[in-house]
Amino acid sequence: MSKEETVAKKQGSRYTVRVWRQAGKDKPGQLVDYQVDGIIPNMSFLEMLDVLNEQLTKEGKEAIAFDSDCREGICGMCSLVIDGVAHGPHSGCTTCAVRMRDFPSGSTITIEPFRAKAFPVIKDLVVDRSALDKIIAAGGYVSVNAGAAPDANSILVGKESADRAMDAAACIGCGACVAACPNASASLFTSAKITQLASLPQGQPERKKRVKAMVEEMDRLGFGDCSNHGECEAVCPKEIGINHIAQMRRDYLMATLAP
Amino acid sequence: MTTFTGALRSSLGKKYLMGFTGLVWVGFAIGHLIGNFLLFAGREAFNGYAYFLEHLGHGMLIYVAEAFLALTILIHVANGINVAVLDKSAARPVGYQVKGNARGRTQKGLASQTMIWTGLTILGFLVLHLVTFKFAYLWEQVPDYKFEGTNIMTRDLYSVVVRRFSEGWYVGLYTAVMLLFGMHLKHGVWSAFQSLGLLNKKTTAPMISLAWVVSIVLSLGFLFLPVTVFVMNESFASPAGGLHL
Numbered sequence: 012m013s014k015e016e017t018v019a020k021k022q023g024s025r026y027t028v029r030v031w032r033q034a035g036k037d038k039p040g041q042l043v044d045y046q047v048d049g050i051i052p053n054m055s056f057l058e059m060l061d062v063l064n065e066q067l068t069k070e071g072k073e074a075i076a077f078d079s080d081c082r083e084g085i086c087g088m089c090s091l092v093i094d095g096v097a098h099g100p101h102s103g104c105t106t107c108a109v110r111m112r113d114f115p116s117g118s119t120i121t122i123e124p125f126r127a128k129a130f131p132v133i134k135d136l137v138v139d140r141s142a143l144d145k146i147i148a149a150g151g152y153v154s155v156n157a158g159a160a161p162d163a164n165s166i167l168v169g170k171e172s173a174d175r176a177m178d179a180a181a182c183i184g185c186g187a188c189v190a191a192c193p194n195a196s197a198s199l200f201t202s203a204k205i206t207q208l209a210s211l212p213q214g215q216p217e218r219k220k221r222v223k224a225m226v227e228e229m230d231r232l233g234f235g236d237c238s239n240h241g242e243c244e245a246v247c248p249k250e251i252g253i254n255h256i257a258q259m260r261r262d263y264l265m266a267t268l269a270p
Numbered sequence: 271m272t273t274f275t276g277a278l279r280s281s282l283g284k285k286y287l288m289g290f291t292g293l294v295w296v297g298f299a300i301g302h303l304i305g306n307f308l309l310f311a312g313r314e315a316f317n318g319y320a321y322f323l324e325h326l327g328h329g330m331l332i333y334v335a336e337a338f339l340a341l342t343i344l345i346h347v348a349n350g351i352n353v354a355v356l357d358k359s360a361a362r363p364v365g366y367q368v369k370g371n372a373r374g375r376t377q378k379g380l381a382s383q384t385m386i387w388t389g390l391t392i393l394g395f396l397v398l399h400l401v402t403f404k405f406a407y408l409w410e411q412v413p414d415y416k417f418e419g420t421n422i423m424t425r426d427l428y429s430v431v432v433r434r435f436s437e438g439w440y441v442g443l444y445t446a447v448m449l450l451f452g453m454h455l456k457h458g459v460w461s462a463f464q465s466l467g468l469l470n471k472k473t474t475a476p477m478i479s480l481a482w483v484v485s486i487v488l489s490l491g492f493l494f495l496p497v498t499v500f501v502m503n504e505s506f507a508s509p510a511g512g513l514h515l
Binding site: 261 | 273274276277284286354357364368369372378383465467471474
């Protein structure tokens with residue numbers, strides 16, 4: 012153990028971490044308790060898991076599988092439901108940006124994977140979120156000629172529309188909305204992807220076709236019904252509002268009433 | 271090509287139906303509450319109002335209204351059970367071991383999570399309510415009432431209501447259900463507008479506040495009547511009826 016590590020171990024806190032362990036897809040799983048030492052308050056939640064994994068590796072046990080990539084809150088790769096809340100107790104941030112100072116020293120932390128029929132567990136805390144990609148593939152793009160670079164300056168977009176589009180475009184597709192929804196609905200994700208394009212001139216030619224295709228794909232993939240709990244908005248690391256869901260409902264109604 | 275009827279079967283269609291039928295019943299509840307306050311005006315006024323409703327449009331309109339209300343509540347209940355029981359477990363077959371609520375802008379709470387239970391309780395109460403008031407004449411003696419200065423006879427619905435509200439157990443039950451009804455409306459009213467796609471970033475928060483007001487007014491309004499009739503039973507049971515202080 013290096014000097015630095017010894018100091019960290021002395022200063023750091025100890026936590027009991029209850030982690031969902033599952034060997035593979037469709038295998039049985041269970042919560043397993045681990046003790047982790049030497050956690051300093053400024054460590055991120057994923058760094059705490061890294062420390063735990065190093066500890067497990069040294070003990071000859073299998074490391075816990077979890078998703079991560081950028082670790083700066085912008086890629087949408089990390090997930091985890093921490094003590095029953097997707098992306099943990101800190102609002103407006105992803106799991107990787109949650110710091111251990113949010114958890115009292117010595118406390119027990121339960122970590123479960125995102126749960127939904129459309130998000131099957133692959134291993135431990137890793138789930139397959141490709142269903143979200145399928146919703147985008149159903150129509151979350153502009154396939155007509157939207158002009159070349161100079162047209163960006165000639166097609167004017169109002170401030171309110173630009174802001175709405177930008178708010179929706181902030182979605183990083185992490186799937187926390189689905190995980191947090193008591194019904195496992197993907198309404199917030201789908202609506203963000205729809206209104207992002209519906210708010211801009213480039214999205215207009217395919218607007219009706221898009222909303223129908225994406226909503227129907229969302230249903231087909233086995234996501235649940237929205238009950239307006241608004242929990243999705245509260246856990247969304249990008250704080251995307253349920254006003255986008257209302258917009259999606261308007262658009263879908265109009266698309267089916269006046270195709 | 272998706273048609274409108276096809277769209278009603280989608281997950282969003284369920285929301286449109288739920289929101290619309292819910293608002294129909296909120297509208298009915300508001301009208302019903304205003305009508306109920308005629309109990310304070312006395313026997314003549316209350317029975318006159320019942321007579322007026324029963325004879326609207328040559329006595330046909332009430333059947334149209336009843337059929338519409340029956341259809342909408344059927345859709346509301348069937349959809350509610352479908353969403354809260356069947357779809358919910360299908361979309362998340364394996365649940366969380368630890369349940370938590372996010373802080374901040376969430377509307378998830380006791381009211382939103384018990385919609386199915388408060389709803390089914392209200393449905394059960396509705397059946398009891400119809401049996402004890404609307405269809406009371408089928409199973410108990412309902413006296414006749416002759417309007418003052420006329421030869422028009424009608425059932426004395428006023429006496430049925432006042433007699434029922436003199437029973438403590440019924441008033442207690444009524445009060446408890448009206449509090450649950452308020453809880454159902456607290457999440458239901460704003461949620462209906464959201465479901466119909468009528469809200470935006472600016473209107474969501476005011477609508478949530480308005481839903482609070484509507485739920486409190488309707489809940490307390492409905493339970494105010496039986497409690498008052500129970501407490502002031504002597505005044506209400508007098509021949510002229512109504513509330514005399």
